Amino acid sequence: MQDIEQMRWAILIGTLAMLMMAFFVIAFVLFYQKRRFAEEKKLSEIEKNHGRLLLDTALHSEENERRRIAQDLHDDIGTMLSLTKLSLNQLNKAMTDRDEKEELFMKKAQSLVEETILHVRRITRELVPTTLERFGLTEAIYEFIHKLAEGNTLSISFQPGTEELPRVGQKIELAVYRIMQELVNNAIKHANCTKIDVILEMNNQFIGLQVADNGIGFDPVTIKEQHLTGLGLLGIESRLAILHGTVQYSKSGNGGSTAKILIPIDTEILSGKPEPLHPFRRERVNI
Amino acid sequence: MLDKYLLFFTHDILANSTVIVTLLPIFIIIYRKAYVDPTFRLLLIYLIIKLVLDVMMFHFATFRINNLMLYNISVVVRYTLLSGMFLYKFENPLLKKIIIPLSIAFIIFSSWDIWISNPNIAHINEHRIVKYATTLEALLMILWTLIYFYELIRSLKIPSLLTFPFFWVCSGLLVYYSSLIFISPALNYSMRWETMFAIGYLDRVLYMFDIIIMLLFSLGTWVFSARFYARH
Incomplete structure (x- = not known):
């Protein structure tokens, strides 16, 4: 009888131990899974931020490189071209007795130098949008569209939402532009x-x-699935990723496509003065 | 006849409640359409068979007929169908491969166990519960559950286990079989006409955890969403 009682106790203790183990395992799985998910989330956030930082650095370097090229074009080639133009003018004045052929060559050389100066100026402006820094997005877009419309037959319209858009900081303005x-x-x-x-x-x-056209349109999903996304679209996504912005492509009512960009404005940036975007200012180097 | 059933039911409410509680997960599986998932379909089949066997056992018990043969059958059915659920849940192909052969081996082993546990198998009143099959079943089911939990932690596919239906099913299985593993070897000796070893209050533990497993199955099924089934 005593043996049976002992056996009962043994079974009870064994059962209780097993049940405790079962509850411990369940609790462990729950908490461990939760902790691992939190760690994974943290890690993915760090990776995401790192990626964003890399993108930001890459785009920043690109802008700096544009400035450097623009500055070199303006300071070196621009100056040399101005001097060439001056020399040609002086030569033109100095050469009093010349035939018609020489006159023609002189005019042609002067006109070529003039044209080159204009080209360099245009390239410089394209590389660094000075209007954007001076007058803001609306003016810069107006200027860009105006220049495009000059050489094209297509009609480009621009509608700013309000008469005067407030300045939103260099980074956002440059990205939108x-x-x-x-x-x-x-x-x-x-x-x-x-x-x-x-x-x-x-x-x-x-x-x-919002940029809408009446062209042939495109399906962004197919382009992404077939890995046909070009550098342009990737560049747009990269710029938006840095600013937590979004892009949505859709088919327009008139048969073309519409791209809608939405970028959140950081109130701190909005309240502060935009950092000047001087086209020909070299980055300060501390030696 | 109804009086007899009622009288027997009130005679041991805890033990007989296990029959009624089985209806709860069955109802929820159907209501939540959890049967779209093959795992829960298998669970539903098991619960329906369990309900039928439990009702038959209740009927036999009411009329003082030995129903232990049905219990022995339920052990085989329970392991085969419940372990079958892991066939759809395991990610390791090797584990998937061994579940079916092990189930077949378990059926053969249980049949042998029924045979050796019942020297007088033709005599219905002499039927006894299997000696080893229940313990082996508990061991295997605990093993499958622990392996599944390990896979679950490693894969990190489920963001919230509290809303993952099969987590609750596995928790139920783990708790139930943990309660069964030490008691089951004694059942063969206690559940006889001439009791050799009375386990006393310990048989209450089995009934209690039979109810708990059904409640955990119900909870798991309740958090199941047919709409989001494909995500899991």
Whole structure:
């Protein structure tokens, strides 16, 4: 009888031990899984931020390189071309008795130098949008569109949401400007369109850009799935990723495509003065 | 006849409640359409068979007929169907491969166990519970559950286990079989006409955890969403 009682106790203790183990395992799985997920989330956040930082650095370097090239063009080639033009003018004045052929060569040389100066100026301005820094997004987009419309038959319209858009900081303005440039250039190159509409809107929280065309349109999903995304579209996504912005492509009502960009505005940036974007200022180097 | 059933039911409410509680997960599986998942379909089949066997056992017990043969059958059915659920859940192909052969081996082993545990198998009143099969079943099911938990932790596919239906099913299995593993070897000696070893209050533990496993199955099925089934 005593043996049976002991056996019962043994079974009870064994069962209780097993049950404790079972509850411990369940609790362990729950907590361990939760902890690992938190760690994974943290790690992925770090990786994401690192990637964003790399992108930011790459784009920053690109802008710096553009400035450097623009500065070199302006300071070195621009100056040399101005001097060449001056020398040619002086030569023109010095050479009093010359025949018609020499006169023609002189005029041609002067005109070529003039044209080259204009080209260098245009390239410099394209490399660094000085209007953007001086007058803001609206003026810079107006200027860009005006220049494009000069050499093209297609009609490009621009509608700023308000008369005067507030300045939102160099980084955001430059990103919106470059994205607009890329989208308009893409529409001209690939969409086979006759009309492009650019709309820029802004409120306290977001800055929105819409570029619509009446061209052949495209399916962004197919392009992504078939890995046909070009550097342009990737560049847009990279710039947006840094600013936590989004892009949405859709088919326009008139048959073309529409790209809608939405970038959140950091209130701290909005309240502060935009950092000047001087085209010909070299980065300060501490030695 | 109804009086007899009622009288027997009230005679041992805890033990007989296990029959009724089985209806809860069955109802929830159907209500939540959890049967779209093959794992829960298998669970539903098991629960329906369990309910039928439990009702038959209840009927036999009411009329003082030995129902232990049905219990022995339920051990085989329980292991085969419940371990079958892991066939759809394991990610390791080797584990998937061994589940079915092990189930077949378990059926053969249980049949042999029934045979050796019942020297007088033709005599229904002499039927006894299997000696080893229940313990082996508990061991194997605990092993499968622990392996599944290990896979779950390693894969990191489920963000919240509390809303993952099969986690609750596995928790139920782990708790139930942990309660069964030490008691089951004694059942063969205690559940006889001439009791050799009375386990006393310990048989209550089995009934209690039979109810708990059904509640955990119900909880798991309740958090199941047919809409998001494909995500899991």
